[in-house]
Amino acid sequence: xxxxxxxxxxxxxxxxxxxxxxxxxxxxxxxxxxxxxxxxxxxxxxxxxxxxxxxxxxxxxxxxxxxxxxxxxxxxxxxxxxxxxxxxxxxxxxxx
Amino acid sequence: xxxxxxxxxxxxxxxxxxxxxxxxxxxxxxxxxxxxxxxxxxxxxxxxxxxxxxxxxxxxxxxxxxxxxxxxxxxxxxxxxxxxxxxxxxxxxxxxxxxxxxxxxxxxxxxxxxxxxxxxxxxxxxxxxxxxxxxxxxxxxxxxxxxxxxxxxxxxxxxxxxxxxxxxxxxxxxxxxx
Numbered sequence: 001x002x003x004x005x006x007x008x009x010x011x012x013x014x015x016x017x018x019x020x021x022x023x024x025x026x027x028x029x030x031x032x033x034x035x036x037x038x039x040x041x042x043x044x045x046x047x048x049x050x051x052x053x054x055x056x057x058x059x060x061x062x063x064x065x066x067x068x069x070x071x072x073x074x075x076x077x078x079x080x081x082x083x084x085x086x087x088x089x090x091x092x093x094x095x096x
Numbered sequence: 097x098x099x100x101x102x103x104x105x106x107x108x109x110x111x112x113x114x115x116x117x118x119x120x121x122x123x124x125x126x127x128x129x130x131x132x133x134x135x136x137x138x139x140x141x142x143x144x145x146x147x148x149x150x151x152x153x154x155x156x157x158x159x160x161x162x163x164x165x166x167x168x169x170x171x172x173x174x175x176x177x178x179x180x181x182x183x184x185x186x187x188x189x190x191x192x193x194x195x196x197x198x199x200x201x202x203x204x205x206x207x208x209x210x211x212x213x214x215x216x217x218x219x220x221x222x223x224x225x226x227x228x229x230x231x232x233x234x235x236x237x238x239x240x241x242x243x244x245x246x247x248x249x250x251x252x253x254x255x256x257x258x259x260x261x262x263x264x265x266x267x268x269x270x271x272x273x274x
């Protein structure tokens with residue numbers, strides 16, 4: 001791991017187009033300003049961890065009781081038959 | 097033995113759901129190339145190449161699975177299996193979010209659209225992953241924080257990380273969508 005010491009107002013640059021600047025240091029908390037191209041995703045690490053753990057919990061290794069699941073869905077949402085839901089389409093209605 | 101060459105396209109997303117009024121664009125199959133894949137859930141699946149969904153980045157925690165297929169649960173269920181073609185044992189249960197949360201329409205960051213090679217004419221479909229506790233399926237939750245977004249036209253998919261202040265990774269399905 002590369003370790004760099006930075007003071008408030010100083011920055012590091014990654015690959016020409018990502019800049020991370022130390023904006024403030026107070027009470028054990030560092031405030032960082034991140035400039036990156038729009039195609040670079042920036043997230044707090046714990047969000048990655050949360051999704052990773054949730055994915056592992058959601059991954060179905062063995063069989064599941066489909067009847068129990070369906071009845072669970074129905075008990076909270078009403079009948080799941082065709083046309084039973086008045087919700088909106090979940091995707092952007094883009095037409096050609 | 098089941099085969100997956102007739103009804104496993106994305107149109108399965110909308111079977112029996114509220115979103116059936118929206119007809120997804122069907123990707124034209126180029127030729128009839130099929131592949132056979134061993135899965136632990138469905139046995140050997142014969143899969144039309146045109147139905148394969150490729151992840152632009154794998155699911156977090158599952159770096160070895162890049163190709164998936166959507167299999168409907170059945171006519172009575174809005175759920176689908178998102179079955180890995182690279183790991184026979186791996187499948188997620190996914191559902192069109194409109195069936196459980198009618199207000200859920202997350203805004204997608206530009207980098208997501210870029211990564212999925214989406215333009216104005218692209219159809220982007222969103223699915224959320226269900227977590228179903230084995231000992232109590234009624235405690236099912238939906239991951240609204242990390243939905244799967246699919247470019248239907250290019251058959252590219254990505255799990256998108258949204259704002260944790262707005263979306264819950266284990267939203268109880270019985271919650272009021274208010």
